[in-house]
Amino acid sequence: MVRTGSNNEVLIDLQHLKKVYGEGHVAVKAVNDVSLHVCKGEMVAIMGPSGSGKTTLLQMVGGLLRPTSGEVFIAGENITALPEKELPRIRLKNFGFVFQTPNLLAALTALQNVELVMSLSGHNGKASRKSAADMLAQLGLGARLHQKPAQLSGGEQQRVAIARALVNDPPVLLADEPTANLDSQNGRAVMELLQNVSRQKGKTVVVVSHDMRIRYLVDRVLWLEDGRLRLRFAEGMTVDPVCLMVVEKDKTLQVVDYEKERYYFCSAECRREFEKSPEKYKEARLSSRE
Amino acid sequence: MVSVARQNLLHEKSKVALSISGVVLSVFLIFATLGLYNGIITVVENMTTKSGADLWVTSRGSSGSLHSPSLLNTGIGERLRQIPDVNKVAALIRRPVATTLNGEKVLININGFDTITGLGGPWKMVGGSARPANGEIVIDRVLARKYALRIGGTLALEGKQFKIIGLSDETFNMISYLVFVTADDARSFLPSGLTNFFLVKTAPSADIASVKASITSALPDVSVATADESAQDAKNETVGGFLPIVMVISAVGVLVGILVVGLLVYTMTVEKSQEYGVLRALGSTDGYLYRIVLFQALAVAVLGFAAGAVVSPPLIALIRYLVPEFVVEITVPMVLWSLVLFIATGIIASFIPLRRLSRIDPAIVFKGK
Numbered sequence: 001m002v003r004t005g006s007n008n009e010v011l012i013d014l015q016h017l018k019k020v021y022g023e024g025h026v027a028v029k030a031v032n033d034v035s036l037h038v039c040k041g042e043m044v045a046i047m048g049p050s051g052s053g054k055t056t057l058l059q060m061v062g063g064l065l066r067p068t069s070g071e072v073f074i075a076g077e078n079i080t081a082l083p084e085k086e087l088p089r090i091r092l093k094n095f096g097f098v099f100q101t102p103n104l105l106a107a108l109t110a111l112q113n114v115e116l117v118m119s120l121s122g123h124n125g126k127a128s129r130k131s132a133a134d135m136l137a138q139l140g141l142g143a144r145l146h147q148k149p150a151q152l153s154g155g156e157q158q159r160v161a162i163a164r165a166l167v168n169d170p171p172v173l174l175a176d177e178p179t180a181n182l183d184s185q186n187g188r189a190v191m192e193l194l195q196n197v198s199r200q201k202g203k204t205v206v207v208v209s210h211d212m213r214i215r216y217l218v219d220r221v222l223w224l225e226d227g228r229l230r231l232r233f234a235e236g237m238t239v240d241p242v243c244l245m246v247v248e249k250d251k252t253l254q255v256v257d258y259e260k261e262r263y264y265f266c267s268a269e270c271r272r273e274f275e276k277s278p279e280k281y282k283e284a285r286l287s288s289r290e
Numbered sequence: 291m292v293s294v295a296r297q298n299l300l301h302e303k304s305k306v307a308l309s310i311s312g313v314v315l316s317v318f319l320i321f322a323t324l325g326l327y328n329g330i331i332t333v334v335e336n337m338t339t340k341s342g343a344d345l346w347v348t349s350r351g352s353s354g355s356l357h358s359p360s361l362l363n364t365g366i367g368e369r370l371r372q373i374p375d376v377n378k379v380a381a382l383i384r385r386p387v388a389t390t391l392n393g394e395k396v397l398i399n400i401n402g403f404d405t406i407t408g409l410g411g412p413w414k415m416v417g418g419s420a421r422p423a424n425g426e427i428v429i430d431r432v433l434a435r436k437y438a439l440r441i442g443g444t445l446a447l448e449g450k451q452f453k454i455i456g457l458s459d460e461t462f463n464m465i466s467y468l469v470f471v472t473a474d475d476a477r478s479f480l481p482s483g484l485t486n487f488f489l490v491k492t493a494p495s496a497d498i499a500s501v502k503a504s505i506t507s508a509l510p511d512v513s514v515a516t517a518d519e520s521a522q523d524a525k526n527e528t529v530g531g532f533l534p535i536v537m538v539i540s541a542v543g544v545l546v547g548i549l550v551v552g553l554l555v556y557t558m559t560v561e562k563s564q565e566y567g568v569l570r571a572l573g574s575t576d577g578y579l580y581r582i583v584l585f586q587a588l589a590v591a592v593l594g595f596a597a598g599a600v601v602s603p604p605l606i607a608l609i610r611y612l613v614p615e616f617v618v619e620i621t622v623p624m625v626l627w628s629l630v631l632f633i634a635t636g637i638i639a640s641f642i643p644l645r646r647l648s649r650i651d652p653a654i655v656f657k658g659k
Contacts, residue, residue, distance in 0.1 A: 064656075088573045088575050091571065103565075103655050105297075112297065
C-alpha cells in the first residue's frame with residue numbers, strides 16, 4: 001500500500017480492488033487486489049504496458065465501473081456501496097474527467113461545453129456562464145469561447161476539456177492518457193497545466209499514461225502490470241522501452257547500448273523495433289532507481 | 291441553461307429539415323383526410339340545418355338524408371298548416387337521377403323546393419340566382435366545373451332541359467351532386483299526389499319541441515325531427531361508413547409522423563452515443579438524457595406540424611382547383627386536435643431510442659475515437 005503526498009488527508013482510498021472480466025477458464029483479471037491511498041493535492045501517474053489494467057482502475061476510481069470485489073472510498077465515502085442511480089451525483093460532485101480524446105460535444109461552443117457541467121449540477125444563468133468563461137480564460141482560451149470543437153486545435157480542445165473538468169471545482173481530477181493524441185509540445189503543455197492545477201488549486205490528480213515523459217511532473221509514479229501495482233522496481237529490474245514490460249536485466253539477452261545508456265528488451269522483436277528509431281524510445285527508459 | 295438538444299438540432303440542419311418535411315407530409319395527409327371527412331359532414335349536415343326549416347316531416351322511420359326513402363301524401367301539407375304555431379309548410383322532393391354528361395354516367399340528386407318560402411333551397415351560392423323558375427336549375431359548382439357547365443347553359447335530366455341560372459356550393463358529397471329546381475318541375479319525377487318531405491317553419495315565438503309534439507300527436511303515421519336531429523341522422527347514415535376508412539388513413543399519417551420523428555431521434559442517439567456517454571460520465575442522469583431526446587422529438591414534431599399547418603391549406607386549395615371533387619374543410623378544432631396528436635407523436639417517438647439510450651455505457655469515453 002502506498003501513502004504519500006503533500007499532507008496526510010487521504011482523498012482516494014482503494015481497498016483490495018479487483019476486476020475480473022469473464023468467468024471460469026476464460027476469466028481475465030484486469031485489476032488484481034490493488035490497494036492504494038492518494039492524498040489531497042497529490043499528483044499521481046499510473047503507468048504500465050497496454051492491457052495492464054490502468055484504464056480499468058481509473059474507471060473504478062471514477063465510479064464508472066463496478067469492481068468485482070474491493071472498495072473505493074472517496075473522501076471517506078464508500079462509492080462501491082452506493083446504488084447505480086447515486087453514481088452520477090458522486091461523479092458530478094467529486095470528479096473532473098479528462099479523456100484521451102477531448103470528447104467535447106460537437107454542437108456546443110467551448111463556452112457551452114464548459115457551462116454544461118455547471119448546468120448538470122444545477123447552476124444556470126449569467127453567473128455560471130461567467131465562471132465557465134473565467135475558467136477558459138485562465139487556460140488561455142479567452143479568445144476562443146465561441147468556437148466549436150471543430151474550429152479548435154487538438155491542444156485547445158484538450159484545454160477546454162480540462163476547463164470542463166475543473167469548472168465545478170471537484171476535489172479529484174482523473175485523466176486518461178491526456179497527452180496521447182497531442183504532439184510533444186502540446187502534450188507537455190497539458191501535463192504542466194495539470195501539474196499547476198494540482199499545485200495551485202490543491203487538486204488531487206490521477207493520470208493514467210504510457211508517456212514516460214510525464215514522470216518528471218508528478219509526485220509519484222505507480223507501475224501497474226498484469227493488474228497489480230508494483231511500488232518500485234526491485235534491484236535488477238527495468239522496463240522494456242518499446243512495450244513497457246518489466247524486464248529482469250540478468251535474464252534477457254536482448255540488450256542495446258545507445259548514447260552511453262544500456263537498454264534491455266523482453267524480446268528480439270522489441271530490440272529490433274528500438275534499433276529502427278532509438279530516438280523515439282530513449283525517453284521511455286526507466287531505471288531501477290525509479 | 292445550455293440546451294444540448296437545441297444545439298444538436300441546429301448542428302444537424304439538413305437532417306432536421308428532411309425530418310420536418312416528412313412530418314409536413316404526414317400533417318398534410320391527416321389534414322386532407324380529416325378535411326375530406328369534415329367536408330362531407332358539412333354538406334350532409336347543411337342539407338338539413340341550412341334548409342331554413344325547424345322541423346322535418348318524413349315517412350315513419352325515415353330521416354331527411356339522401357339515402358333514406360321517404361314518401362308522403364301531399365295532403366299532409368294542409369293538415370300540418372292547421373297545427374298551432376306552424377308558420378310555413380313546404381313540400382320538398384328529393385330524387386336521385388342518373389344522367390350522362392360528356393359520355394360519363396353521373397348521379398344527380400334533384401331537390402325540388404318551394405321557391406316562395408325558400409325552404410329546402412340552396413344555402414350557399416357562388417354565382418347566379420338561388421331562386422329558379424320552372425324550367426330553370428341551380429347546379430352544384432363542382433358539377434359545373436367538372437363538366438364545363440355554366441350559367442346560361444342547359445342541363446338535361448330525364449329528357450327535360452333545364453336552363454342553368456345559378457351555382458351552389460357545399461352541395462357535393464363525394465357520391466352525388468345536388469341540383470335545385472322548383473317543386474313543380476320536380477313533381478314530374480314522382481307519381482302525382484306524392485312528395486318526399488315536408489319542411490315546417492314554426493312561428494318566431496313558438497317552442498319547437500311543443501310543435502313537434504303537436505305534429506306527432508296529430509299525425510301519428512309520420513316521423514318528425516328537428517333540423518339538428520335530422521342532420522345527425524343524415525350524418526350517421528351517410529358518413530358512418532367512411533369513418534373507419536378515414537381513421538385508417540389518419541392512423542397511417544400519424545404512424546408516418548411517429549416513424550419519421552422516431553427515426554431522426556434514433557439516428558441522432560446512435561450517432562451521438564459517444565457524446566451521451568460523455569454526459570453520463572460527467573454526471574448526467576438518465577432523466578437528463580431522456581429530456582434531450584424528448585425535446586428533440588417534440589421540437590421536430592411541433593415544427594413539422596406548424597410547417598404542415600401553414601403549407602397544407604394552400605396545397606389543398608391548389609388540389610381543389612385542379613380536382614374539384616376534392617372538397618376539404620379544415621376547421622379550428624381539427625387543427626387543434628391534430629396539434630395534440632403531433633405532440634403525442636413526438637412523445638411516442640422519443641421512446642424509440644430509449645432502450646439504446648439506457649444502454650450507453652459511460653465508460654465508452656475511455657475508448658477514444
